[in-house]
Amino acid sequence: MSNKVCFMLVHPDYTLDGFRSCLGLAVENMYSYAVALNNELPALDDYNKENIDWIRDMEGEVYSNVPANCEKEGFEPLTIEELGQKLRDMDVIVPYGMMPE
Amino acid sequence: MKILNVYRTAPTADVKKLVEIVSEGREADAFDLNVDAPDYDALVDKVLGADQTICWW
Amino acid sequence: MAKSLGIFVTSPRNMRHVMGVTKAAKAKGCKVKVFFSWKGTELTKTPEFPELCNIADDVSICADSYKKVGFDPADIPEGLTDKEMATQAQHGAIIEDYDCYMTL
Numbered sequence: 299m300s301n302k303v304c305f306m307l308v309h310p311d312y313t314l315d316g317f318r319s320c321l322g323l324a325v326e327n328m329y330s331y332a333v334a335l336n337n338e339l340p341a342l343d344d345y346n347k348e349n350i351d352w353i354r355d356m357e358g359e360v361y362s363n364v365p366a367n368c369e370k371e372g373f374e375p376l377t378i379e380e381l382g383q384k385l386r387d388m389d390v391i392v393p394y395g396m397m398p399e
Numbered sequence: 400m401k402i403l404n405v406y407r408t409a410p411t412a413d414v415k416k417l418v419e420i421v422s423e424g425r426e427a428d429a430f431d432l433n434v435d436a437p438d439y440d441a442l443v444d445k446v447l448g449a450d451q452t453i454c455w456w
Numbered sequence: 457m458a459k460s461l462g463i464f465v466t467s468p469r470n471m472r473h474v475m476g477v478t479k480a481a482k483a484k485g486c487k488v489k490v491f492f493s494w495k496g497t498e499l500t501k502t503p504e505f506p507e508l509c510n511i512a513d514d515v516s517i518c519a520d521s522y523k524k525v526g527f528d529p530a531d532i533p534e535g536l537t538d539k540e541m542a543t544q545a546q547h548g549a550i551i552e553d554y555d556c557y558m559t560l
Contacts, residue, residue, distance in 0.1 A: 301551055308456060312466070315494040315521070319466075322544025328551070335413065378413050382420025389451075390551055391421075392559050395494065396467040397408055397456040407470065407560070432473055439476035443484060446477075446556050447459050454559040456467075 301389040302329040306381075310337045312395030317349045317360065319394065324356035331388075333381055334362040334373065337398070342371060401426045403449035405442070407456055408433050414455050421453070458485035462550030463558045465496035470560040475504050477558065478512050489514040489554060491546040497522040500533035509535025516540040 303323050307316040313334050324330040330353060342350070350360050350371070361376035362368055368375045376384070385391055402425050404418050418427075428449065430442050446452050461481045465474055474490060481488050490512050492499060497517050499505060509515045519541035523529050532538060550557060 303551065312494060315524075318520075319493060319544055319547065323548055323551070326545060326548035326552075328548065378416050379420065382417045385417065385421050390557055391451070391453045392464065393454060393456045394466050394559070395456070396469060397411065405558070407467070407473070437473070437476060439473075439480035440483070443461070443477060443480040443486070446461065446558060447484070447486070449556070452556060452558055 300328050302387060303331065303390040303392060304385060304388045305330070305332040305392045305394050306335055307332060307394050308335045308337060309395045309398045310339075313337055313339060314342075314346050316394045317346060317353065320358065320360075321349050321353050321356070324353050324358045330356070330358040331384075332358070332360045333376060334360070334364065334367055335381075336363065338364050338366045339371065401428070401448065401450045403427075403445050403452045404429045405452060405454040406431050406433055407454060410455060418455070458487070459555040460487040460489070460553070461556045461558065462554035463488070463490045463560055464547055464550060465490060465492045465499065465560050466494050467560065468495045468498040471499045471502050471504055473560050474499070475508060477560070478508060482511055487554075488512045489546075489550055491516050491518070491542075491550060492521075493518040493544070493547065494521045495525055497525055497527070500527075500536070505533060506535040516542040516546045518542065518544060518546075
């Protein structure tokens with residue numbers, strides 16, 4: 299059975315690379331999800347948009363609790379409480395990078 | 400399901416909330432890495448004994 | 457039987473923890489694999505990195521990350537070989553093939 303993995307991305311300097319890493323597991327046939335928490339992304343270039351599209355194409359998803367990310371980039375909205383419930387269903391939980399200063 | 404929550408820094412309010420939800424109804428343990436001299440031997444014992452380890456930021 | 461432990465390193469601040477956990481796990485007979493990605497690859501420049509490569513069973517880094525954080529991919533860190541300048545598939549291998557998982 300394929301592992302379910304969730305990347306939690308809290309630092310603006312790490313979020314875009316977190317999507318790349320999330321895609322890296324999706325192509326390894328895992329259900330790979332990413333959540334941008336408490337950080338608003340800059341306008342995404344084609345490379346990063348493609349990474350996100352690929353995650354979705356591989357049956358993963360990209361979420362955020364920041365409304366601007368959902369409005370601008372089409373991320374699925376998710377509250378902290380909803381994320382907590384989702385994490386209960388994950389095989390691997392990845393708090394990626396570090397907390398911002 | 401036995402969960403080990405490892406804290407690399409002091410947990411924020413969001414982290415505390417997530418830990419509470421993830422750990423609810425499960426056997427949960429914790430380890431604080433945010434100290435001068437962590438007991439890595441004890442940490443590894445806990446990791447090896449857990450079904451899932453979450454290393455929060 | 458001793459378990460195996462995989463460590464995914466994405467923060468440049470945790471080398472002491474990577475070393476501490478790896479030494480403790482090896483002392484218990486565990487097989488240990490460490491994979492460095494994104495800003496975690498900055499730790500290849502720490503004095504402890506070559507020692508880590510000696511202690512752990514398998515150490516590799518994301519070559520793409522190494523380049524993106526500003527290092528020359530031709531400058532292979534001491535302790536690694538060209539083969540260990542790898543991809544995110546190494547993270548997948550940790551999840552698939554190792555009993556225990558940590559993110560540092």
